Amino acid sequence: TAIIRNSRTTAVFTLTDTLGTGLDFEAVSSAGSFSCNAANPLVCTLPAGTVPGTYALEYTTLVNAQAQGAVTNAVTGTGKGSALGPDSTMPRPLARWSVTNAVTGTGTGTLPCTANCSTTTPVRAASVSYHKTTGTASPVRVGDTVDYRVEVVVSDSRTSDVVTLTDTLGVGLDLVAVTQPGAFTCNAANPLVCTLPAGTVPGTYPVAYQARVNAQASGSVRNTVLATGNDNPSCSADCSTGHTLRATEVQVGKRSVPAAGTEVKAGDSISYTLTVDVLNASTSQPVRLDDTLGAGLVFDAVTAAGAFSCSASLVCTLPAGTAPGSYSITYQAHVAADARGTIGNVVVGQGGGGTPPTCTTCSTEHPLAEPRVVLAKQADPASGSEVRPGDRLRYTLSATIENAA
16 A cells, blocks of 8 residues: 655656565456556556555465465565655564565655555465375285385475485385385385475375385285474375285195106116295295105105205105295105006195195106016037037026016
């Protein structure tokens, strides 16, 4: 409001209003007798010759994302004679930051400020909330990659402090990488620490990363995010995620060299390989293999035990806590001299802690070659030697039994 007293003005009276940080010019809603531009700074003029009276001007501003603490709009008058009038009624700022909007008046005559020429409007302190989601469905298995996303929502005004997210990966999870840092700065370790700088304007800020389920996982895997800072971040929804782990599966198999179905004969050596495939999660109990050699087979030795421990009776075990993977043991046996018909053996698996072990091929059979008898006759002296009456000839007859009894 400009009040002209005593007589008409002799020159143009100009108001220059510069909007400080945190305020954007919106519109002049009532110009009255003033002529105004539509920019920052706002410049409004009363023409020379304006008669005494009260002249009001109204305009609106928009509090922008840079606002923090308070926005202040002060008007001062300057000109010939006295300059700036005191304003003892100006309220104290409500925060250590203020956003100022100053207007100055220029023209002829004295231009005192006769009333309240400064206003302070508090700006709400920043409100910070956060939550966590996952894009990976449950259940998971060892080796799976899990996607995580944390969103921080800044409202009301800029943050006054760094917002720090600390995400602690639970047992059974390894950090893979931050796939979408956004406005955050992150480390590459567990716990994952990501920071949003002070002065962050209102908005939604996501950070995304991946973790891999490792062999230490058991039952389920969990992780929790905690946000800290002087803006007192609060968890608005779920800030902890969990994924159940698929039950451990154990598959047992057996193969031989020569392959099952191949004809063998007495004395032949056969190499057997037993395999255990652990799937989904580590075993919570030992896996036990009982391998029974059928009639006609004689155990020789374990040639490659791998991760197994074996007894002399071919009872082999994998310890509890064995990670998902394929494990094998190889041993040799030979066909006994009295073997008949077919020879075979069977392995039975148990334990593991999940569902009972399943079998792919857990038995082998080898047909025995048909017996073969080879007859031979030798003479002494050898056949074809010259003899005479009275010589003694010695004959040896032999029968050689081959393949089987």
